[in-house]
Amino acid sequence: MSAQAKTFQYVSYLWDDAKAAELAGDEVALLIYRSNLLGADLRLTNYGGGNTSCKVMAKDPLTNEEKEIMYVKGSGGDLGTLKKSGLAALYVDRLRSLKAIYRGIEHEDEMVELFNHCIYDLNSKAPSIDTPLHGFLPFKHIDHLHPDAAIAIAAAKDGKKITEELFGGTIGWVPWQKPGFDLGLQLKQCLDENPGIRGIMLGSHGLFTWGDTAYDSYINTLEVIEKCAAYIEEHTGKNGPVFGGEKVKALPAAARQQRAAALAPVLRGFCSSNIKMVGHFTDNEKVLEFIDSNDLDRLAPLGTSCPDHFLRTKISPLVLNLSTDENLEDVKVVKEKIAPLFEAYRKMYAEYYDTCKHPNSPAMRDPNPVVIIYPGVGMFTFSKDKQTARVAAEFYTNAINVMRGAEAISSYTSLPRQEAFNIEYWLLEEAKLQRMPKPKPLSGRVALITGSGGGIGKAIAKKFAREGACVIINDINQERIDETTAEFQKEFGKDAAAPVVLDVTNEESIKVAIDKAVLSFGGLDIIVNNAGISISKSITDHSIEEWDRLYDILVKGQFMVSKQGVAVMRKQEMGGDIINIVSKNSVVSGPNNAGYGSAKAAQAHLSRLLAAELGGDKIRVNSVNPDAVIANSNIWAGGWAEGRAKAYGITVEELPAYYAKRTLMNEMILPEDIADACFVFVSGLLNKSTGNVLNVDGGVAAAFLR
Known part of the structure; x- marks a missing residue:
């Protein structure tokens, strides 16, 4: 049947004949294809819900005999993203033979371990509790879903009667029973008592449908759900307004x-x-x-x-x-x-x-x-x-x-x-x-790292995401945001990060970004004030506009982001962390650095002031002092590299080696080094430390704190 031959109003018909033809002859591949299509429509089943199966003939590796093997979605899998590695493969005859030792519903749970003795493919996923529901039915392809429309009938007071009348006896009914071995036996009994039916409705639970081929099962499933949905739509409003009508007017x-x-x-x-x-x-x-x-x-x-x-x-x-x-x-x-x-x-x-x-x-x-x-x-x-x-x-x-x-x-x-x-x-x-794996150190925490579209900020955001945090990807440049967001989605999935444009000099922009964190993840736990610029000029060459820009971004930006972030943290009453990316220049005096160095010194003292003020709220405020982070950093834009090279009497190309050589450890500093330092503060190991400064500069003696 061609894709154009079937149209549905209440479910999505996604079958592609050309794609299916590429998989012809591989029933397991067609099972996965069908499963992914079903899982793509949230009206049919939700994340992690439902399971599908197929039965094929394969050689027993021990006897070389042809055996019937059932491939079924394994424990904890998801239909929409299912792959072969998510399937359990079992000998059908062994699974059915377990009926001989089943001791009754009181001993239901002990059967699950016995499923492992029926496994055909030793590398397959662990079988789920629904395995016998598929195994006791004789059909080649089976779908067990939780469609809204079908469950609406299954959960109705007179759902059994409606099912019988709607489908003219072609859909069986099994009353509510907790999933497991006994429910599998009940499904088989329902089929034996009603030969020729096309599916079974599970009271308060969901739907079983099947077919001789992957396509037949897919179409059967859609047709049954479509009929349920059409019936509900036809009756909606006949018994009065939906949900009794409106009581509260929704806000815009x-x-x-x-x-x-x-x-x-x-x-x-x-x-x-x-x-x-x-x-x-x-x-x-x-x-x-x-x-x-x-x-x-x-x-x-x-x-x-x-x-x-x-x-x-x-x-x-x-x-x-x-x-x-x-x-x-x-x-x-x-x-x-x-x-x-x-x-x-x-x-x-x-x-x-x-x-x-x-x-x-x-x-x-x-x-x-x-x-x-x-x-x-x-x-x-x-x-x-x-x-x-x-x-x-x-x-x-x-x-x-x-x-x-x-x-x-x-x-x-x-x-x-x-x-x-x-x-x-x-x-x-x-x-x-x-x-389930143990939670990562930053699981359950939400972080806003300003300027996380690239450079140091991006490295910090990635480090935090790897350790379980949700992060807000932000920058003043939309293109950088888009690129970084795409990277995050590829590496961490769609739930790890949310993007927003953020200008730390604009109070409304900050509010929008923090609201984005709150609406996306419920709140805010970690602020890293990282956004910055660098200007290296002599006092006579330094313009007032450049001075104001440095202080607006570095000092005022740190103040305004922290102010709005603290308001959210106080609402939560869960404590929190503020980390300020300062600089070794906050304590070391050097030429051509009056604006940048003094702004960094202001950042450092503002950090101490906030640590003193926010301790009672269990909000820790700490600083990281980097130096010469050259790789992937925006700090080198706008003439900074040229300015520093001029101050030291060297060329721009010589700067990396110059910076490394002047350190005690003779090391270049990378964005990832700063990210690791930030993680130290928020990892849970320093929950009673605030007002601290961590130098990440390879060892610059002049920057040692006294």
């Missing part, structure tokens, strides 16, 4: 962003009472329709139905009782209003845990909310890193779509509290969490 977009930027650091502080959290803000139309509705207070406490949604969004969101005209600049009053809401949420979560826990349940996890709703403004999500926070927002948006659809055709039902707990505190999920 600019006002929403402004209020979110003002409030996010406060919320981040509350959410970070256990570990530092990173935030994400969403105010799209789907979110606003729900959070501004009359039904918000009824539906929000119910929580989600699909386990994949629930695991990432927690039992329910926290709804703020702030009006859209609340004075958010009065931080003390705002915190007094919000604090009881967080206390009540934490108490609710603790009661939920105590009521539902089992004798062998893991210890209670962080009781703070993941999803926070501000009617009229938007939705905040907070988690251990940006990707997890963003994905939580995507999953709760899916949950909103599910509630919207279920309410349109019937009424929404969520998972019972005990079932939700059994998923959240499942020992297998706990084991998965324990296998």
